[in-house]
Every structure is written in C-alpha cells, then in structure tokens.
Amino acid sequence: MIQFIDGNEALVQGALKAGCNFFAGYPITPATPILLSMMSELPARGFTAIQGEDEIASIGFCIGAAMTGKKALTATSGPGLSLYSENIGLAIMGEVPLVIVDVQRLGPATGSATKDASMDIQFVRWITSGGYPVIALAPSSVEDCYLLAVHAFNFAEKYRTPVFILSSKEIAQTRMRADLDLVALPEILERTSPASTGSGKAKAVSFANELMQPIGIVGGEELSRFTGSSHDEWGNLTKSPEVIASLNHHLNTKIDADDVALWAYSGPEKPKTLIISYGIVSRSVNEALREIKNRETGHLILKTLWPVPETVLKTYLAEAETILVPEMNHGQYLLEIERLKPVGTKIIPLNQINSELIHPKRIAEALLEVSHA
C-alpha cells in the first residue's frame, strides 16, 4: 500500500508490527506525534498507553511494564533523553528490554526545537555511568523508521537491553511516498517464558551472554527479582568481588556487534573514495552522487551506530584512500572511523550545525576537491 507518511508515523506502524503493547511518553518536539499515535493506536488494540507527568515517570512506567512481559516503547528528544538517563542506567543494569526513540533536534538545551541535527550520537553511547554498551540504530528514511522499529524490538528482546532509535526531525516530520509492504522485515522475536528452575523462582539473568534469555516476569508464575544493585544471577544483592566481576563482564560483552550490524552500501567493490554517512545526511550524499553522476565513489550508510559495526567498517576502510565523513554535528562519529582506518588513509570531516540540511552541493564540492588533490 502506498502511503504519504512521515518517519514518526512509519515508526509507529513498525512498533505495532513488532508487537509493541505498552507506551509511555511525555510531549516534546519533534517526538510528540509518536505519543499521540500510540495514545490512540494501543487502546484501539486493547493495550495501554499513558502520558507521564515527566520523562522520568514515563521511562519508569515503561521499565515496570517491560518487566511484566510487555514490549514497551517510549519516545523523546534530546532534553527528554537527559531526564531518561538515570533510568537508562537502571534498564542496562536490570537488563530491561525497552525501545527508546530519540527524535533528535538541534541542541544543546532547548536549542532549535524544530530543526534537524544529529546531536545525540555520543550521548546515547555514554548515557550511563560505567559506559556500558548500548544498541543504537539510525534510520535514513521513512521506510527505515518502519524496519528499524522492528529490529529494535527484536534486539531488545534478544539481548535484554534498551535499544535506541536515533531518528531526527527531518526524517520524523517530512512526509514521503512510502510503500511499507515492500520492506522485508525480520522474523519477530517473542519473549521466552522463564525456564522452570525447580526452585519456584525465575532466574533474573544468566551471566553467560545467552541470547533470548528467559526473563523473570513480574507477576509471573515464578517469583521474580529485579534490582538495579549489583546482583547475582538470581537477582540477589551481592558484595562478592567474583560475582560483581561476572555481572559487569557480562554487561560489557553481551552485545554481539556483528549480529546487530545493519548497513547499506552502494558503489564500486573497491572504491578509492568512500563516504560514510548515517541518518538524514545519507540522503544528501545519495542526491549529490546522483546529481554529479559519480559512480567511482563508494557510499556506506550505517544503520547501526552502536555497537560500532567494526567488521563492516574495516572491510570498506581497507580499500579506500580517502574517506569523507559528513555529519550534522561537530564530528561525533569521526573518531570511531579514525580509530579503525588503516594508517595513511585520509579522512575528511564535513560538518554542519546551522539548522539546515547539508546541501548535496557541499558533498559534491568536497568530492571535487578530493579528485583534484
């Protein structure tokens, strides 16, 4: 079915497709339309959506609901994400499956609420004390919003962790022609019920980095135990250095970067010049390459930003002589690429934070400079 919809609408359709059955959020531009949609879509399906008194309550509701077995979603923008951060730490520590949409706008603070920028790329990566890994996906299009919503719920279930969708104003609120039926979706993962352990209690977690771990369900048949304090596999508080080490090692290693890597590449097999982009900027790059009929340049669009898809990046970085990294921030992903590139490869950042999209002309000019150099 062909629709004329924006990224927020597509994201809601993807979340519903993935089985989202709980939403809590607080109004904030440009994420508010997700709140509005969920407030009508979920009750229409017999599920619950609620507007919290603030962002702290909203994510708190989601964490509580998620631990009863719900597939929970919340949506905000940069300032709201600041208020989410303490509970994101809890969600990481308590291994809560949860999808958090961050419709980025130009910050910091109130910034330009209705203007686009990719301001929160490093923010979501380091949002918790301890710097534990998170999963963050970045849509470039309306169709991506739909697809990545499904992936996000799957990854949340698979790895028992909060998953971010780093949308942005331009993707979220610009209507485009889209046919979501043509988007090939992954199989939808459902939470496994707690394994019978014989003791009448559900294990809170296994430190063995198992996928699709059976979660203790609050209100389930086996008594569950959830805690944000250092704990053993049964959710009991612990002071044992060995157990604490196991817990933290598990949290630090549990996400398989290759498994969650999503990307798209177009261009020659071994490009001399490579552009690495994500989010809305990818579209400026596409436009520029088409406009100047450039077929020699490779274009790698990262859909997974965290954990860094190192295998993919290294493969493409191995061949290129020059890498162009356009970003609508001061270069938040640049260092990730710099640390992976072979010695001698030249990296050219292209940054813009002025409330406007990076014009394809700027990309084309940068490419021209590369070819003249």
Next chain:
Amino acid sequence: MPESIQSYLKPEVKSFPFCPGCGHTTNLHHLDKALVQMGADPKKTVIVTDIGCVGLSDQYFDVHAFHGLHGRSITYATGIKLANPELKVIVLMGDGGCGIGGNHLVNAARRNVGITVMVFNNFNFGMTGGEHSVTTPIGGLTVTTSGGNIETPLDVIGLSQVCGAGFGARLTTFDKELPSIMAQAIEFPGFSVLDIWEFCTAYYSPRNDLDKQAMLAISEAHSLPFGILVNRTDRREYTTNLAAQPAKQTKLPPDLSPRFGTLKSGKLELILAGGAGQKIKSTAGILGQAAILSGGYASQKDDYPITVKTGYSSAEVILSPEPIDFTGMMSPSAALILSIEGFQKEKDKLKEMGPGSFVFLEQSLPEPVTQAQIIRVPFEAIAKKVDRNSVALVGLGVLLSKTGWLSKESVEAAIGIGQKAAWLESSLAAFNAGWETGFSV
C-alpha cells in the same frame, strides 16, 4: 490461592539488617502480618522499593520483588499496575524518596492508580548519614540542620489527599492496628498511602531525643494528626477507569496507489506560504497526494510557529517522477504566496528563484525581489465567494491550471481522500474556482 501461608518472609532469613531499634524491622514484620491476614497470593503481589535503608526490604519477602532508583519506585509500580492490573503492588519508600520523587507521589494520587505507598518515615536520610529530609520537623537536628531545621515538614497524607488519593493514614510504628491498616490499604481499590512514623536509631532519634512522647508532640505541633485521614471510594481506580474508556478504532493513512497515469513533469519544488488558518498544511498534503496518485513521488515539510493560530504557515513540497532523497529546496519551481506573513517568511527564498520559475502572489502583497515570473491573483477575494477558509486550495487551483503540472482529476481525488465529507464540497468548489481562474492569468 495459597490458604495457609504463615509468613511471607523468606525462611532462610533469620533477621533484618537494620540497626537495633530501627522502625523498619517492626514495620516489615507488620507488613508480613498484613499479607498473612489478607492471604495474599505471592505470585500476584509485588513489593517495589527504591533507595534508602528501606530499599533493602523487598529481598526478604517471598513475593515478586523490584528494586529501582531513588524516588522512582512509584513510577515502576505504576507501570507494573498498568501492565497487569490484577497485581497488588506495594511501594516501600523512605521520607527521602518522598522528596526526590514527590512529583510521582502527587501524580499517582491524582490518577488514583491502585498501588499502595508505605512511607517509612524516620525524619531523615538514614542511609547517607542523617541529613534532613522533606519530613524533618521544625527545629529537628540533623547533620545538615545543625541550627535546627527551618523548613516546614511535608504532610505526606495531606498532600496526597488534595491530589485525590483514595486512602491515607498516618500511623506510628507502635500502632497495634498497623497490620490491619496496611492490609486495608493494600486491598483498597485506588491509590492508598501510609505515612508511618518510626525511629532512626542511628541518627535522628538519638540526636533529637525522639521517643514515643516526642513523636506525639511533633504531631501536635505540626498539626499532623494520626489515624485514617482519607477514605473515599467515589473515584474509580485508574486502570479500571482506563479499561472503561471507549476504544476508538484507528485507521491507516489512505492507499495512494497510482491511478492517474504518470507524472509528466520533471522534478518540481514548490513553496506554499501564507497565514495561519489558510489551510496551507492540508493543501500541501493534497498536492503531494495528487502527485503520488499520478504515479510520482512527493515530499512535504511544514513550518509554522508554536503559536499555531497566528503568524505564518508554510510548506515545502517536492514532486518528482523519481524517488526523492534530498528534501531541501535546491531551486524552487514555483511559490504560492497567500498572505503578508507568508511573504515575510519566504521572501529570501524568492530572491533566489530564477527565470522560468513562478511566484503566484496574492494581489495586495508588496513586490518581491525575484527573477521569477510574478503572477498576481486576488486569491482571498476569489475564496470569499466560494469558501473563505480555502484560500490555499484556490491558490493550488490557479497554480496547477496555469502550469499544467498535475491533472485536475488527480487533485480532486486527493481532495476526496483527505477531507471530511462536510468540507468536501466547499474544498472542491475552492479548487475549481482557482482552476478556472488559472486559465485567465
């Protein structure tokens, strides 16, 4: 339902970890008695705690246990209750939690969500060394109020009451009725809150010579009476209320499969700008939909101030036979300027429009600086004759009949898709009036 549970405390737990004489120990034994009295089903009972000495409590009970962040226990409890209304959800928090999480207390009471909040109130922060809290009495000595507390203590029950809580009681840890009132609170169909006064034997009690008599004096001095102070069932519990809300059916956006041939024009970038109330946004949507119905691609980006009923309203629409990547304006093909607000908003973009492009301008507006061909039309006057609210549709009619970029049928179909039946006729009339005018400008 288990009939004969003698105690909900874990059998392996011989004692609680609290200081000798700490009220928490007494209160938790009372809570155990309350659960026994109720015959609570452990699988349907959840104890939620947050930070503070009381936060250690949940782990000693053989029920579902949830231990979260400081002051946020009410939010987790609310999420749990919303997700599974049949659960009995009990929050155990300290007076510290009432300070940092006061907003959640207010709103849980306001919603009348069916959870029970038990505040183990010992007038200070015990876990961090005896700092004053929101419930420290006037004159109370703590490490942060060495000259005596000068802040009025929070009336936990009074606050909850004015916010709409269904059940509220202030008690002391000595109250013989504590277990039965705890049970009453847990069974209450709505938000219930207990303010349970007790001793912090490490800090507050010794520093302030707090004994039972002194506690009664504090109650007297601050007009904070004991007993069941709130008990009203005239408000329905939140999740019950929510379930009773009529569920409105939602629908997907309309199907826009092409049905009007193919988009003949090349890529077009259009600016629609006017004032609030001129239907700029919906007209831009109709334009985009008409292009899609004609086999093309479209993008639409709206812009308006936060004060939506006043000031400018503008939209950028791109139409293209190919998929669209960049959604910014590179070289606008036409601009439709309907009011002075829209003119002011977009006049810089008009400057950059070159020969071969068009500016359709409301008759009365000033002369813009542009190389585009300026076509002045009395849009407002035409609209007044058919539907004064549809100025933008009149403008769209003029623009499309003049340029021939989209067929009349495709726009009429798009109008039919988006509009409410009541407005359909006047919308079509406005578009058609514009379309006819377009031949003569």
